[in-house]
Amino acid sequence: MKIEGIFDPIERFEDFIKSYRTEDGTYKYRVMLQKMSLTGSKSLVIDFEDLLRFDPELAKKTLENPEEFIESASRAIKNVMLIEDPDYAKKIEKFYPRFKNLPEKISLRKIRSHHIGQLVAIDGIITRASEVKPQLIEAVFECQRCHEKIVVLQEEGKYTPPVQCTNPTCRRKGPFKLIVEESKFIDWQKIRVQERPEDLP
Incomplete structure (x- = not known):
């Protein structure tokens, strides 16, 4: 039940994942969840342009406060997966949202203090990666x-x-x-x- 004036990011992400459809009517992210359970994946790749079209307010808040809203998206994925494939959802402790196509890419030399705490995309070359x-x-x-x-x-x-x-x-x-x-x-x-x-x- 929605309470007027209360912004619930988990509920908003759930609505996006369950309801977003492509031009041909396909429930894009529900199909992706089904594929995740088949492949054993824990990550859902979310096109930020889809989120921006579906819920501009949620998209804006995700950019401004990523720590809180990425965690909300993670919980929403879990909740929807419990509907799509309950057995698989119960096996996985946590799911991870991965955002692509953010509105702006920033070069490394242009990162400033006002970017701290925000969700940004950077262009660069990975020169070294440690073991996991x-x-x-x-x-x-x-x-x-x-x-x-x-x-x-x-x-x-x-x-x-x-x-x-x-x-x-x-x-x-x-x-x-x-x-x-x-x-x-x-x-x-x-x-x-x-x-x-x-x-x-």
Whole structure:
């Protein structure tokens, strides 16, 4: 149920994914979701021009606040996939929206402070890419004194153990053991990008 005046980005992305049709009447993104379940993909490539035509306000807010709205798109993909293919959706913890055809491409030398926190596209050449490595994002520790399990969210690139046990009857400051099997990891890769030769002054 929609409440007048309330902007729900998850609901708006769901509407876009379920309702967007091409000129021949094909439900473009519902078809793409069906293909994702067949190929085992977790990523939905969204043409930003489609989003701009369908819901200009949602498109604008996505450019201005990508961290929040990309997460909303991710949840929307999951919700619609639960309709299209419930069994596959339940196997995948998180789906990822990938936007292409953003309104503007920026050369590397023209990136400025006002671009921080915005969704932008850049032109460049990848000169180096690291191996894909696991990155810890949510660590589960076990107190070695009372066996209490403690969840600690990890900041990017920084390993953070608990300060003290959360068990009120313990409250010791360790030792703690990381429970790898119950912790959450994501794939992480570092790339180096340089300007294209034709963009050099």
